[in-house]
Amino acid sequence: MPEPRIVRHPLVDVRLTTLRDETTDRASFRAAVRELTAMVVYEAMRHAPTRPVELRTPVTTTTGAELATPTVLVPVLRAGLGMAEAAHAQVPGAIMGFVGMARDEETLQPTTYLASLPASLAGRPVLVLDPMLATGGSMAGTIDLLVEHGADDVTAVCLVAAPEGIARLAQAHPGVGVVAAAVDERLNEHGYIVPGLGDAGDRQFGAM
Numbered sequence: 415m416p417e418p419r420i421v422r423h424p425l426v427d428v429r430l431t432t433l434r435d436e437t438t439d440r441a442s443f444r445a446a447v448r449e450l451t452a453m454v455v456y457e458a459m460r461h462a463p464t465r466p467v468e469l470r471t472p473v474t475t476t477t478g479a480e481l482a483t484p485t486v487l488v489p490v491l492r493a494g495l496g497m498a499e500a501a502h503a504q505v506p507g508a509i510m511g512f513v514g515m516a517r518d519e520e521t522l523q524p525t526t527y528l529a530s531l532p533a534s535l536a537g538r539p540v541l542v543l544d545p546m547l548a549t550g551g552s553m554a555g556t557i558d559l560l561v562e563h564g565a566d567d568v569t570a571v572c573l574v575a576a577p578e579g580i581a582r583l584a585q586a587h588p589g590v591g592v593v594a595a596a597v598d599e600r601l602n603e604h605g606y607i608v609p610g611l612g613d614a615g616d617r618q619f620g621a622m
């Protein structure tokens with residue numbers, strides 16, 4: 415499997431600190447999710463192929479670049495919804511699909527409650543947006559759905575990942591790359607990432 419790509423930058427560390435701090439209020443938490451998402455998506459798009467385009471500047475003609483293949487962004491609801499707008503701002507021409515997954519907090523098994531995806535994902539780079547990769551069950555389940563829709567080029571874009579989730583994803587979907595702002599120490603007995611940031615959905619949108 416490809417090694418997970420961790421975005422190392424002082425501005426990433428500062429945003430992660432805001433997310434981890436239990437005293438951060440909901441609006442500040444959402445703002446840090448957006449800002450960190452922009453940085454992680456920037457890294458996830460590092461090797462995106464471009465093609466040349468001719469244009470005129472106010473001074474002369476020159477050659478610019480445009481993305482060669484339209485990217486598909488797939489936020490995993492709820493928590494991934496907070497990443498959607500910032501990711502779309504980075505890749506304005508992207509198509510957006512949506513998956514809804516809820517993890518049972520006792521069994522840690524995810525249930526799919528929404529799948530709204532383009533009919534065919536074959537040949538399109540897909541970025542799955544979910545801030546937390548914990549056991550990896552939700553991400554593996556989401557990618558199962560994408561593969562059913564023909565996806566063959568998938569990257570998991572996370573804010574905080576656990577080693578256990580990375581290993582599970584590597585086993586279930588060995589061709590899928592992971593880009594994250596941090597890989598933390600481990601999961602605790604409740605399936606939460608340690609040190610982590612708590613429940614990313616609740617901290618953005620409120621406890622259900």
Ligand code: PRP
Nearest residue numbers: 492493516517546548549550551552615
């Ligand atoms: C969180 C998170 C991931 C999942 C990660 O969502 O956003 O989707 O847990 O855990 P896993 O790797 O063990 O599957 P949650 O199910 O809490 O739903 P929410 O986004 O609606 O809060």
Ligand code: URA
Nearest residue numbers: 548606607612613614
């Ligand atoms: N989901 C979260 O939101 N946080 C965790 O630490 C694990 C799963």
